[in-house]
Amino acid sequence: MASVLIPVLYVLIVFGSLLVFSYFYRRRNARKVYEPYFPPHHERDVYFSLMQMTDPPAPETLLKAALVRRAMTDVTRIIRLREDKPALQNLLQKGSIGDDLWNSLLAAEKEMEAEILEVAAEANAYVEGWGSVIFQTATEMMHNEKMRTLIEQIPSIRAEAERKYGKSALPKLSVESAPPAPSNPQPAAAPSTPSTSARPETPSSAKSTNGLAPPSARVDAGNISDSDRSVSTPSSPRSPSKSSSSKKSKKRK
Template sequence: MASVLVPVLYVLIVFGSLLIFSSFYRRKNAQKVFEPYFPQHHERDVYFSLLQMSDPPTPETLLKAALVRRAMTDVTRIIRLREDKPALQNLLQKGSIGDDLWNSLLAAEKELEAEILEVAAEANAYVEGWGSVIFQTATEMMHNEKMRSLVEQIPAIRAEAERKYGKHPLPKLTVEPAPPTSPTAPVSTPSTPARPVTPVSAKSNGLAPPSAGADSGTFSDSERSDVASPTSPRTPSKSSPSKKSKKRK
């Protein structure tokens, strides 16, 4: 009987001590104030200060501008939370950071969710449906301010580059004007290539093929005499009109 009670008492003591420690640890963390993840929301404080002014009352346009500025700060914090949360979660799993920083991030996330709902409700109080687009407007204004700050920094960046690397003036490019053309001047056309020179007439050099009569197998009397006496000068023979008419037929 004693051999059975010893392990049961051991298990009860272990689990009881774990429960007591966990409850004590939770109470301690609940009473502990974590360091805020973000600094104080200055734009929210300015908006509430303008809203509480009554003598004279704050114009509505100024209140709307303060609310948009407050939404711009909220958009900046949303972007930072989206970028930091995965990295902090990975570091927490590896044990590189403590639970304080992670709990501070979770508290900032919950506070930011409540802030977004409050800003949307304030925007709908001014203009119906403005709460659904106020954060989009704030995002566009934030990007516009970043671009303007970059443009304003260009002279300082240029001066720093000139001080570091020296001033190198750009070479001046001169463009010569084209000569004026008169409207009456003839337009020059590209010259056509010369055609190859045709050889001299067939019977002037004695290398031409025989005449049509030779092709047909008939020779005239003069051609027969030329063939018989090659040394005699060759004179072209004129065919009779009757033969020409036969050929045409």
């Protein structure tokens, strides 16, 4: 009987001591303040300072710009947390780092979750539905700033490489410029169309001989349209044979 009670009592003492140790350890860790994983959020402080301005109040455009800048900093920190967490977890399992750094990362994750919800609520307060796209806009602006910074650093990087390796070792970059566009481009020539305003040439058969055209035709010649000219036919002069025969008939009478 005594041989059975001794192992049972030993197990109870061991598990009881572990439970007591874990209880006090958790209470100690709960009251312990860990070193922050990220530096102070300067953009968030600037946004709160602008919100508290009352004389005069900050314009809405300035508040929106400050909120976008705050979201850009949040995106940067979220990306860093996603990259650092797997590596720190492996190092913690191997015993290379202590629990303080891991707990600091977990506290930073909880803080970022609350920060994301707060930024989305602030964005929806300005424009309805803006909270769902503000982080996407902040990500695009962050990539744009990185690209612009890299382009601005190209001359200094090239100068450093020339100083280190020599100018002849670097490839020469030649950019062909496009031909300049003409200042006053000439419009394309329109296809030639027959002129309708040109007056048709009068055929030789339609011309009056010896000035014997009727007086009405001479007076209204300027008022006749081109279509009337092409349709109407000129009056032919009277035949001389008819005039001579009429004279002979008058003499006989």
